[in-house]
Amino acid sequence: MFALTDSSEVRIPGVKYGSTWSLLNGPETLVLLEPNDSTGCLQVPVFAGSICIGADGRGAWTDVLRPDSYSVPLVWEEGAAPSIETHDPDTLSWRLTFGQEDPWYGDLFVTASAQGGLSGTISTATGDFRYLHGAWTDAGELTLQTFDGAHLFLFTATREASGSLSHGRFYSGTHYSTPFTGEHLVRSHTPLSQGKQALWTGETLGYKGLDLNGEPVFWSARRLTHPHLLSVMGSWCPNCMDEHRLILDLMAQFPSLEVHTLAFERGLDRDGGIKSALARLKRYAQEMGVTQWEDRWHTTLVGPASKTAARDSLPFLDQVISFPTTIVVSPSLPEPWIHSGFNGPATGPAYDLEKARFVRALNGGSQESH
Numbered sequence: 001m002f003a004l005t006d007s008s009e010v011r012i013p014g015v016k017y018g019s020t021w022s023l024l025n026g027p028e029t030l031v032l033l034e035p036n037d038s039t040g041c042l043q044v045p046v047f048a049g050s051i052c053i054g055a056d057g058r059g060a061w062t063d064v065l066r067p068d069s070y071s072v073p074l075v076w077e078e079g080a081a082p083s084i085e086t087h088d089p090d091t092l093s094w095r096l097t098f099g100q101e102d103p104w105y106g107d108l109f110v111t112a113s114a115q116g117g118l119s120g121t122i123s124t125a126t127g128d129f130r131y132l133h134g135a136w137t138d139a140g141e142l143t144l145q146t147f148d149g150a151h152l153f154l155f156t157a158t159r160e161a162s163g164s165l166s167h168g169r170f171y172s173g174t175h176y177s178t179p180f181t182g183e184h185l186v187r188s189h190t191p192l193s194q195g196k197q198a199l200w201t202g203e204t205l206g207y208k209g210l211d212l213n214g215e216p217v218f219w220s221a222r223r224l225t226h227p228h229l230l231s232v233m234g235s236w237c238p239n240c241m242d243e244h245r246l247i248l249d250l251m252a253q254f255p256s257l258e259v260h261t262l263a264f265e266r267g268l269d270r271d272g273g274i275k276s277a278l279a280r281l282k283r284y285a286q287e288m289g290v291t292q293w294e295d296r297w298h299t300t301l302v303g304p305a306s307k308t309a310a311r312d313s314l315p316f317l318d319q320v321i322s323f324p325t326t327i328v329v330s331p332s333l334p335e336p337w338i339h340s341g342f343n344g345p346a347t348g349p350a351y352d353l354e355k356a357r358f359v360r361a362l363n364g365g366s367q368e369s370h
Contacts, residue, residue, distance in 0.1 A: 307320040
């Protein structure tokens with residue numbers, strides 16, 4: 001259990017077998033890694049962070065990528081993840097409006113069991129909120145949460161007699177909170193996936209930065225003989241992780257494909273920030289399984305975690321709308337295929353569509369840039 005405020009908490013069940021500690025985040029299991037320093041704290045897989053647990057079960061999750069040693073108190077809770085399996089599931093959806101002065105939007109899709117268990121996700125114009133899970137009370141109170149090692153999210157709301165959601169509150173860890181409301185999603189709503197997309201400026205694709213050994217590297221897409229995929233990402237980005245898992249699945253299907261991870265990392269302006277970022281990217285590549293393709297998958301530290309910095313570093317894009325942004329360039333494509341954002345496996349059919357888009361682009365098929 002993570003304590004966000006005195007009255008708000010995120011409940012992620014934990015399981016311990018021998019010396020192995022795991023967190024059950026809906027349908028995914030996060031196996032915490034052995035300590036790698038003298039603190040004895042468990043390491044969060046893929047993302048830079050640690051979970052320290054005392055003998056009394058109390059401790060904290062620390063996200064080292066945020067300033068001032070950002071940490072959230074927790075209490076270790078043993079138990080199985082609640083199941084929502086049922087023979088008659090109820091699928092519900094809402095268009096959510098977050099904030100008031102400068103609102104943003106998301107589509108909430110959940111499956112509810114007869115016992116009140118909930119599972120689903122929120123899709124936005126640039127990606128999804130990954131695996132959300134929680135409960136629906138008899139009084140109409142909604143609770144959804146997730147913890148994937150980088151994001152700690154909590155959503156609470158009240159379901160009105162009309163079916164709309166009111167008094168909603170979204171928490172991201174202890175650093176951010178905003179209200180939201182929800183109205184039933186209907187066919188007249190424009191799909192959020194039709195949001196703004198990055199465009200090719202006509203410039204030759206290329207980049208420069210540091211490889212994982214800290215050596216300068218430069219690459220240009222001139223005189224291509226086979227397809228290349230460029231992934232504009234950050235090791236702090238869960239949607240990027242989901243995209244890279246898809247790309248890993250495609251490596252065997254496309255044996256001539258080369259992948260370029262263009263990393264934009266947090267903390268580069270700190271003392272030793274570049275060295276820490278390179279170490280983090282090396283660990284990311286190892287834990288994700290990228291290193292098995294070291295002759296075809298190139299990881300480069302390009303700049304700081306900023307959309308503006310990414311755009312300035314990659315002038316072949318008119319803008320960077322989101323992390324990840326993916327570009328496929330190939331001799332068989334008349335121009336680069338550009339895709340902003342990513343819908344991961346939590347979105348179900350939307351993820352299947354993403355896979356189809358990637359395969360079509362790599363096969364040299366023409367399609368819209370989204």
